[in-house]
Structures are given as structure tokens and as C-alpha cells.
Amino acid sequence: xxxxQRKKGSGTPKQPLQDRQKSQSDLSAWRKGGxxxxxxxxxxxxxxxxxEANSKQDSLEPALSYFAKVQDHISLKRNSALxxxxxxxxxxxxxxxxxxxxxxxLLNAALSGKLADTVNxxxxxxxxxxxxxxxxxxxxxxxxxxxxxxxxxxxxxxxxWLITFFDFIDHKEELHALYGFFFxxxxxxxxxxxxxxxxxxxxxxxxxxxxRVRRLLDLQAKMGMRSxxxxxxxxxxxxxxxxxxxxxxxxxxxxxxxAEGPWKAAIKTIRQRKQKNSPVPxxxxxxxxxPRSRKRKWNTQLMIPASSTNRNHLEEVRxxxxxxxxxxxxxxxxxxxxxxxxxxxxxxxEFPSRMGSVLTNPLLLHYMNCIKDExxxxxxxxxxxxxxxxxxxxxxxxxxxxxxxxxxFLETLCSAQCFLQEGLSPCEEFLYRSLPLWDGLCCRSxxxxxxxxxxxxxxxxxxxxxxxxxxxxxxxxxxxxKCSVLESLKGLLQNWLNWQMVHLDSASDSRIHSLNTTxxxxxxxxxxxxxxxxxxxxxxxRLESDHTFLLYFILDFYETVCDMYxxxxxxxLIMPPAGVFxxxxxxxxxxxxxxxxxxxxxYRTNLVAAKENEQSKKEIQQFRFSNETYKEYNQYxxxxxxxxxxxxxxxxxxHPQGLRMDDELLNKTAVEEFRTSFNIVxxxxxxxxxxxxxxxxxxxxxxxxxxxxxxxxxxxxxxAQGLEGLKVxxxxxxxxxxxxx
Numbered sequence: 001x002x003x004x005q006r007k008k009g010s011g012t013p014k015q016p017l018q019d020r021q022k023s024q025s026d027l028s029a030w031r032k033g034g035x036x037x038x039x040x041x042x043x044x045x046x047x048x049x050x051x052e053a054n055s056k057q058d059s060l061e062p063a064l065s066y067f068a069k070v071q072d073h074i075s076l077k078r079n080s081a082l083x084x085x086x087x088x089x090x091x092x093x094x095x096x097x098x099x100x101x102x103x104x105x106l107l108n109a110a111l112s113g114k115l116a117d118t119v120n121x122x123x124x125x126x127x128x129x130x131x132x133x134x135x136x137x138x139x140x141x142x143x144x145x146x147x148x149x150x151x152x153x154x155x156x157x158x159x160x161w162l163i164t165f166f167d168f169i170d171h172k173e174e175l176h177a178l179y180g181f182f183f184x185x186x187x188x189x190x191x192x193x194x195x196x197x198x199x200x201x202x203x204x205x206x207x208x209x210x211x212r213v214r215r216l217l218d219l220q221a222k223m224g225m226r227s228x229x230x231x232x233x234x235x236x237x238x239x240x241x242x243x244x245x246x247x248x249x250x251x252x253x254x255x256x257x258x259a260e261g262p263w264k265a266a267i268k269t270i271r272q273r274k275q276k277n278s279p280v281p282x283x284x285x286x287x288x289x290x291p292r293s294r295k296r297k298w299n300t301q302l303m304i305p306a307s308s309t310n311r312n313h314l315e316e317v318r319x320x321x322x323x324x325x326x327x328x329x330x331x332x333x334x335x336x337x338x339x340x341x342x343x344x345x346x347x348x349x350e351f352p353s354r355m356g357s358v359l360t361n362p363l364l365l366h367y368m369n370c371i372k373d374e375x376x377x378x379x380x381x382x383x384x385x386x387x388x389x390x391x392x393x394x395x396x397x398x399x400x401x402x403x404x405x406x407x408x409f410l411e412t413l414c415s416a417q418c419f420l421q422e423g424l425s426p427c428e429e430f431l432y433r434s435l436p437l438w439d440g441l442c443c444r445s446x447x448x449x450x451x452x453x454x455x456x457x458x459x460x461x462x463x464x465x466x467x468x469x470x471x472x473x474x475x476x477x478x479x480x481x482k483c484s485v486l487e488s489l490k491g492l493l494q495n496w497l498n499w500q501m502v503h504l505d506s507a508s509d510s511r512i513h514s515l516n517t518t519x520x521x522x523x524x525x526x527x528x529x530x531x532x533x534x535x536x537x538x539x540x541x542r543l544e545s546d547h548t549f550l551l552y553f554i555l556d557f558y559e560t561v562c563d564m565y566x567x568x569x570x571x572x573l574i575m576p577p578a579g580v581f582x583x584x585x586x587x588x589x590x591x592x593x594x595x596x597x598x599x600x601x602x603y604r605t606n607l608v609a610a611k612e613n614e615q616s617k618k619e620i621q622q623f624r625f626s627n628e629t630y631k632e633y634n635q636y637x638x639x640x641x642x643x644x645x646x647x648x649x650x651x652x653x654x655h656p657q658g659l660r661m662d663d664e665l666l667n668k669t670a671v672e673e674f675r676t677s678f679n680i681v682x683x684x685x686x687x688x689x690x691x692x693x694x695x696x697x698x699x700x701x702x703x704x705x706x707x708x709x710x711x712x713x714x715x716x717x718x719x720a721q722g723l724e725g726l727k728v729x730x731x732x733x734x735x736x737x738x739x740x741x
Contacts, residue, residue: 063088064102067109067123076119086119090126097130100170104134107141111158113149120154124161125262135171138162142178145185152190157262159194164263166201179207186219196228197256200382203232205239212236213243231255231382238375255382336363346371355380356387359416369420384413385426392434394442403442410446414453423453423495432465440473440481448484452491456499456525467532474536479547482540486553489533493560496526497568523572530561530574538579548589554580555595562599565606573606573625575632578657585640588684590723598725600640601732603633637733643678645734650675681706681714693717 063085076082089106092098098106109115110123145155169175179202185195213236220229230248237244330350336342342349342363349367351358358364358380368376391406417423427450438447454466474485500522537554544550558580564570575581584596610625635655642649643659653659676682681690693714694704719727 059088060092060099060102064105068105070109070114073114073116076116082115082119086122090122093126093128097128098126099130100132100134100137103127103129103137104140107137107158108144111141111144111150111154117151117154120150121157124154124157127161127165128263129165129168131168132170133165133168135169135174138169139174139178142175142181146181152188156191156194159191159198160262163194163197163201166198172202176202176204179203183212183215186215189223192219192223193226193228193257196232200231200235200256203235203239208236208240208243210243213240217246227255235375235378238378256386333357333361333364336361339363339366342366351376351379355383359412362419365416365419381424381426384424385429388426388430389433392430394434394437394439407443407446410443410450414446414449417450417453421495422499423455425455428454432461435466435469438469438473440477444481444484448488449491451488453495454492456496456522462525462528471532471536475539475543479544479550482536482544483550483553486533486537486550486557489529490553490557490560493526493529493557496522496529497560497564497570500570501568523570526564526570526572527574533557534574534577534580538577541579541583546583546587548587548592551584551587551589551592552595555584555592555599558599559595559602562602563606565610571610571625573603573610573629575603575629575636578655581636582639582658585643586678586684590685590689593683593685594723594725596725597640597723597729600636601725601728604637604732607633640729641734644680644683645730647676647679649678680711680718681709686718689718689721690714 066081066085067089076086089098089102106123106127110120115123141158144150145158150158179199182195182198182202185191186199188195213233216229216233216236220226220233223229233244233246234248237248331341331345331348332350336345336349346367351364355376358368358376367373387409391402391409413424413427417427431447431450431454435447451466451470454462470485474482500519533554537557540550541547541554554576558576561574561576564572576584581596584592587593587596607625607630611630614625632655635653635658639649639653639655639658642652646652649659650661650663673682678684680686690706690709691704693709694706696717697713698708715727715730
């Protein structure tokens with residue numbers, strides 16, 4: 001009968017799962033001033049679950065009563081009652097999670113030493129909450145570590161459980177009071193990595209004391225530079241740099257090992273079942289999110305955890321503290337609802353111990369933009385770096401089935417970086433590590449958007465870690481992938497240019513000379529990116545037979561490059577390589593030719609302005625444009641004027657890779673009027689306009705005698721068709737050449 005009862009209970013509908021994808025829509029709702037009530041949306045469905053939930057609760061109560069009364073050491077093999085109640089706890093935990101009242105009983109049973117380690121291990125692995133974990137249960141269980149009733153393996157497993165479900169503890173004040181107790185256990189070498197992780201989650205500025213710094217330094221001298229000790233020292237140094245004077249490594253891939261392993265499969269199972277049975281997804285509130293869902297690590301931590309209060313307690317706090325804005329006490333982020341609250345409490349915010357929830361909360365992102373709190377960034381970077389490393393679907397063998405979840409996480413990450421208008425260094429490290437293994441298909445859009453936000457801070461790593469693996473994929477992938485990469489690199493260039501504008505504008509004139517070294521590095525970095533794009537564009541045009549779609553993205557990139565001096569105040573201009581310029585000039589598409597004319601016009605405008613500033617000595621001398629830039633521009637202009645206007649490009653083009661050819665070779669082509677083949681009338685991109693012009697000028701003439709076309713009238717017709725790029729080019733370059741001649 002018990003088997004049938006369990007079988008019947010296994011089909012019970014589960015509580016609705018908080019959908020992280022749905023929560024992203026709340027950002028727009030918040031901006032519009034809207035409110036969201038998830039309880040109302042599931043009110044009707046909740047009543048359908050009550051009967052089955054009570055049935056499950058009834059089956060759990062005998063098991064809890066049994067474990068609460070256990071007195072003597074009991075063997076699992078010889079006790080059928082123990083086997084039955086243990087199986088009940090495991091079944092209910094896996095199917096729907098355990099209620100808050102179960103944790104005090106089961107933690108005491110697992111840590112009291114009354115049961116065998118096999119039973120204790122199974123109990124700890126079954127401690128999966130359906131809502132929150134009472135703080136009193138955790139404090140009580142921590143006290144068992146003092147009396148050493150349980151083995152060291154059980155103590156380590158308990159610490160791993162505490163780390164995994166840290167943000168589901170309903171209050172944390174009493175747990176913070178145990179900081180010194182946890183610190184004492186650093187001397188246990190087996191427990192030390194996990195104790196460091198717990199301390200990392202608990203640490204506040206008031207916890208940083210000189211004697212604790214000395215103790216950590218002594219442990220480091222004894223054990224060597226361990227990543228978990230480095231993590232705690234780094235956090236201490238951010239809070240009190242005067243106490244931690246040693247130099248710590250700038251980058252560490254992973255501070256702590258993943259602690260959630262034993263509960264990973266169970267969390268995944270519950271999440272899938274709740275998703276399947278949830279009729280209405282629960283959206284994420286900007287204020288308080290009750291962590292009912294058991295999603296994978298990034299999704300559980302993209303919610304703001306109810307770390308110090310539940311919803312009812314929140315309402316009591318709000319009623320008792322109507323004047324929250326005047327208090328000097330810490331302001332928990334789960335109470336943060338509006339932008340005025342953020343402004344009034346911006347110096348009193350108490351962030352969650354784990355930082356994943358920051359990514360989906362625009363108020364907290366505003367805080368990060370306004371207050372450069374290094375401790376917040378350190379916590380966020382630790383969590384983000386570890387999550388990206390462990391959960392990448394093409395770097396970890398058993399994660400391929402979670403591609404959609406990982407894609408959602410990367411999408412959230414891209415949105416957060418766009419909101420902050422800066423790249424996060426863990427994303428850069430993730431890209432450098434994962435791009436050599438990437439197939440170019442999985443999460444393509446998200447990965448390329450991450451590429452466009454790589455921070456401008458690592459001059460030497462770009463070529464080997466980004467350009468080389470990206471080039472291999474670029475050359476062997478489809479046309480559309482090539483265009484996506486070019487769009488991503490254009491975004492990267494624009495983000496770098498915007499970054500340097502902000503930083504240079506904030507620097508006073510007296511500091512310009514001190515910035516020269518960094519500024520030189522920035523120029524080299526930008527130049528390297530432009531040269532890389534020129535190289536892959538040259539090869540891509542050959543591989544794709546000068547495809548018009550590809551030309552559009554290449555021209556779009558160089559439209560940013562040609563205006564760097566005037567628009568972004570960067571003393572750098574780089575002309576496109578000949579392998580890019582000449583396919584554009586000879587393109588059969590009028591849109592591409594028109595855009596090329598505009599780009600060359602902007603190059604001329606920037607170069608003239610730079611020359612005038614150099615002559616008036618307004619620019620820093622070492623950042624003058626090289627003569628090669630002017631020379632290459634003049635060669636390209638000669639070719640363009642020779643093609644479009646004077647019809648002598650085959651004779652006058654002096655570029656080493658240009659159009660210059662002997663008449664003998666041209667005569668072999670059997671083209672009668674080869675000299676005029678690329679002028680403004682006969683050019684393959686313009687011949688259609690010439691035909692339409694003749695039809696309007698001479699409606700009855702069907703001979704299409706292009707010699708009848710008068711250039712002035714024809715130009716007015718072209719300008720009327722919206723070819724503004726051609727217009728500004730002719731007015732700035734060709735008219736000037738004509739007047740000079």
C-alpha cells in the first residue's frame with residue numbers, strides 16, 4: 001500500500017517555477033512603472049495542489065517523527081523502519097523539496113552521530129528546500145560541529161550543503177554572529193577550502209580584524225598560495241587595504257571548487273517537473289523573490305534571494321520603519337523597490353552574498369554604475385567566472401543538453417553589460433578559454449555579443465586568444481557567420497572608442513602627458529583590431545566572390561574607422577587594404593559604391609582637419625598621422641577619380657595593387673571603350689541609373705545612346721535618387737580636381 005501511495009503521489013502537480021526568462025521582461029515593466037503580482041496569477045491553480053500537498057505532508061510526518069526520536073546507533077541493513085523512512089525523505093525531497101520544518105529534525109539527525117555515515121550522507125543529500133531554510137536549523141546544526149559527534153567527511157558534506165543553499169536561509173544575523181566560530185575551523189586542512197568559502201559569503205567590513213589577517217597569512221605561509229585563501233585575503237584587502245599589504249595575483253580562474261555536485265541532479269529533476277506542471281510562470285519581482293525554483297546555479301542566483309526576511313516579515317519591517325530613508329543601518333536589497341529608494345539608500349545597501357541576482361536588477365546595476373564598490377565587483381566576478389567555467393555547454397562534457405538554459409544566461413549577461421556600458425573581465429577570460437573549443441554554432445549570437453564587450457585592458461592577449469581562433473572559424477564558416485563576426489568586431493571597436501572618449505574627457509589637460517603611455521597602448525590596440533578586420537575581410541571577399549551582403553558589413557565597419565579622429569578624438573586613421581578598397585570600387589551594387597564615396601569623403605575631412613591641427617601645433621607631437629596614411633589616401637582618390645570621372649584609371653592608378661594596365665593587355669579584352677568602362681555612366685553599379693535617365697530624357701529613343709548624357713544633368717538626377725555619398729564625394733574631391741586642372 002505504501003508503494004502505491006508513493007506512486008500516486010509522484011504524479012502530483014508541483015508548485016509553479018519562477019521562470020528566469022520571464023523575469024527579464026520585468027525590466028521593461030519596471031521602467032514603465034508597472035507592478036507584477038505573481039501570487040494573483042497562480043491563485044486558482046494553487047488550490048488544486050493543496051489536497052496532494054497535504055497527502056505528501058502526511059507521509060513525511062512519520063519519517064520526521066522517527067528521526068527526531070532516534071537515540072542509539074542504528075544499522076541501516078538491519079532496520080526496515082529506518083530504510084522505509086529514509087526512502088520516504090529521499091522520495092519527497094527529490095519530487096518537491098522539503099518544507100522548512102523538516103530541516104531542524106533531519107540536520108540534527110545527520111550531524112548528531114547517532115546514525116551511520118551512509119545514512120547521514122543520504123540525509124544531507126536529501127536536504128533540498130521547497131521554499132526557505134530556517135536560520136535556527138542551520139545555527140543548531142553548526143553547534144554539532146563543536147562536539148565532533150560526526151565524522152570529518154560528514155562535516156565537509158554539511159559545509160558543501162550550506163554553501164550550495166546559502167541564499168535560501170531566511171535570516172542570517174545569527175549566522176553572521178558565528179563568523180568567529182567558522183574562522184576557528186580554518187586550521188582543519190580538510191575543511192579549510194569550504195570554511196573559506198563560507199567565510200567569503202559571510203564577510204562584512206566589520207569582520208576584517210588584524211588577528212584574522214595574520215592568521216590567514218600564517219596559513220598561506222604553511223600551505224602555500226591556495227586559491228581559497230587568496231579569495232578571502234582579496235576580500236579582506238578590498239575592505240581594509242591597510243591591513244593586507246601583500247601583493248595578490250591579479251587574476252584567478254576559480255577561487256573555490258564547485259560545492260553543489262551532490263545536489264545538482266536533484267535540483268535539475270525538481271526544476272524540470274515544476275516547469276512541466278506549472279500552468280503560469282511566476283515572474284521575478286524587483287523587490288523580493290522567494291527562491292522556490294530549483295533551477296541550475298545561474299538561474300537560482302539570478303533571483304534576489306530573500307536572504308534576511310520573507311515576504312510577511314518584509315511588510316512588518318516596512319510598517320515599523322516608515323522613515324527608511326533617514327536610517328544609517330544597512331538596507332537589504334530585497335526591500336529595494338524604486339529608484340528614489342536607491343538614491344536615498346545608495347550608501348547603505350547590503351548586497352546578497354551571491355551576486356547573480358544583480359544581473360537582472362536594473363536598480364542594482366544603476367548602483368554599480370554610480371558607486372565603484374570593489375567588493376561588489378570582486379564578489380560578482382568570482383561568481384560569474386566560476387559559473388561560466390563550470391557550465392559552458394561545449395567545454396563540459398555532460399552539459400550539452402542545457403544549451404537553451406546557458407543561452408538564456410548569456411543573454412542576461414549581454415544585457416547587463418549593455419546596461420553597464422562596460423565589459424566584465426570574467427567574460428573576457430571565458431571567451432579566451434572557450435573560443436578555441438567553440439564550433440561557431442552554439443549560442444552564436446550571445447558569444448559574438450560578448451566579444452563586442454571585451455574590455456580594453458589586455459594588449460598582448462588579443463591576438464593569440466581572440467583573433468587567431470576567431471579567424472579559423474571565420475574562414476571556414478558560412479557567409480552569414482562572417483557577417484555576424486564583422487558586426488561583432490564593429491561593436492567592439494565602437495565600445496573601445498566610446499571608452500577612451502569618456503576616460504580622456506574626464507582627464508584634465510595637466511594629466512594628458514601622464515596618459516601618453518596608456519594612450520599609445522590604446523592606439524596600438526585599436527590599430528591591431530582594424531588591421532585584423534582588414535585582413536579577414538580581404539580573404540572573405542575572395543572566398544565569397546565579392547558578395548554584396550558581405551560588402552555591406554565591411555563598409556559599415558570602415559564607416560566607423562574613417563571618422564575616428566573627428567568623432568572620437570582619436571589621432572588614428574587607417575585606410576582599408578587594397579583587397580577591400582578595389583572590390584568596393586568595382587562593385588556592381590550602387591549602394592556599396594555610394595557608401596564607399598561617403599567613406600572616402602569622411603577620410604578626406606578627417607585628414608584635412610588633422611593636417612590643420614598639426615600645423616597649428618594643437619596636437620601632441622608623437623601622435624601625428626604618418627605620411628603613409630596621406631600617401632595611401634591620395635592613391636585611392638586617384639583611382640576613384642580616374643574610374644568615375646576622368647576615365648583614365650588604367651593609366652593613372654599608381655597603387656601597387658591598383659588598376660594600372662598596359663594598353664596592349666587592355667586591347668586583348670576586346671572591349672571597345674575600355675577606358676570609360678568604370679566611369680559614372682558605364683560603371684556596372686551605375687548603368688541602371690543611366691538607362692532610367694535616358695528613358696526619362698528621351699522617352700521615344702530605344703537606342704540607348706549613352707553619349708547623349710550630359711554629366712551635369714545626370715548628376716542632378718543621381719542626387720535626386722538619394723545618392724548622398726556620391727554627391728559629397730564629387731563636390732569635395734572631383735570638383736576640386738576639375739578646377740585645379
